[in-house]
Amino acid sequence: MIVSLIVAVAENNVIGKDNDLIWHLPKDMAFFKETTLNHYVVTGRKNYESIPPKYRPLKDRTNVVVTRQKDYAEEGCIVVHSIEEGIELAKENGESECFIIGGGQIYKSVLEKGLVNRLYITHILESFKGDTFFPTFNEDEWEEETILTHLKDEKNKHSFVIKKYTKP
Numbered sequence: 001m002i003v004s005l006i007v008a009v010a011e012n013n014v015i016g017k018d019n020d021l022i023w024h025l026p027k028d029m030a031f032f033k034e035t036t037l038n039h040y041v042v043t044g045r046k047n048y049e050s051i052p053p054k055y056r057p058l059k060d061r062t063n064v065v066v067t068r069q070k071d072y073a074e075e076g077c078i079v080v081h082s083i084e085e086g087i088e089l090a091k092e093n094g095e096s097e098c099f100i101i102g103g104g105q106i107y108k109s110v111l112e113k114g115l116v117n118r119l120y121i122t123h124i125l126e127s128f129k130g131d132t133f134f135p136t137f138n139e140d141e142w143e144e145e146t147i148l149t150h151l152k153d154e155k156n157k158h159s160f161v162i163k164k165y166t167k168p
């Protein structure tokens, strides 16, 4: 099973502020949706709760929430108590590609532990003020491929490049 991480990162590595996203990029949201659709998505409890209630659980995906709270329950979600447990569950159920969808704590853990073998990173070509960051990682260990370049326009106010990184 491929274990992928998917994230949108500013030039200064910011990914969020006040438990929310900072930018609004419909084109990138569409990429996130089409990439993760019909797959397992594994999310930290804080990231999950930051999704507006009308959009969660994320539709047509198996939502797996990671928390240390033993009594945590969320309708329409599978609750697990470690990231590894979430990944294992996807594997046991025959998933082909499981997605780690954040946030900051979860991204840091999966990269440190080497739990992912593919990264989809939307590089936003600007810096932002925020309080949650994507960890630095050794790009030399990954093969890089550009998937899409989008220059800012009326609907997407910031230019971005989406890259796919694969562990050789």
Ligand SMILES: NC(=O)c1ccc[n+]([C@@H]2O[C@H](COP(=O)([O-])OP(=O)(O)OC[C@H]3O[C@@H](n4cnc5c(N)ncnc54)[C@H](OP(=O)(O)O)[C@@H]3O)[C@@H](O)[C@H]2O)c1
Pocket: 006, 007, 008, 009, 014, 015, 016, 017, 018, 019, 020, 021, 043, 044, 045, 046, 047, 048, 050, 066, 067, 068, 069, 080, 081, 082, 083, 101, 102, 103, 104, 105, 106, 107, 109, 132
């Ligand atoms: N730009 C992007 O692409 C993107 C994507 C996703 C999220 N974000 C942003 O990231 C921010 C949220 O990230 P965050 O770092 O604050 O929180 P997070 O990683 O979403 O969630 C942290 C929570 O996950 C649980 N957790 C973490 N590690 C665990 C482990 N090893 N075992 C069991 N449970 C574990 C804990 O839940 P309990 O406290 O319940 O125990 C912890 O408080 C928001 O601003 C969001 O908008 C940005």
